[in-house]
Amino acid sequence: MNKIAAALAALRYGASLTDPALWKQRQTTVNSLVGFFGAVLLLYPMEISHEDLERISGGIAVLLGLFNTYTTVATTTKIGFGTPAEPPDHTT
Secondary structure, rough: OOHHHHHOOEEEEEOOOOOHHHHHHHHHHHHHHHHHHHHHHHOOOOOOOOOHHHHHHHHHHHHHHHHHHHHHHOOOOOOOOOOOOOOOOOOO
């Protein structure tokens, strides 16, 4: 349960995961794999109806979108949910 709480805490404004670079690498890997498998699904002849293929790709797109949103927000201290403790410094 502590891992779930820590994962959700990383979404707060000003918070970040412990190793953001590792999570960015994972995000890039997942994006690449989804693109690769998407191409394989389109090019490889299978006995799947067009409607089923749409449902599968739609579900994958939703999961990927959620993962991308999470990793984007959780790997930076610049964005997040909630209000910042201090107002941002826009002078630089």
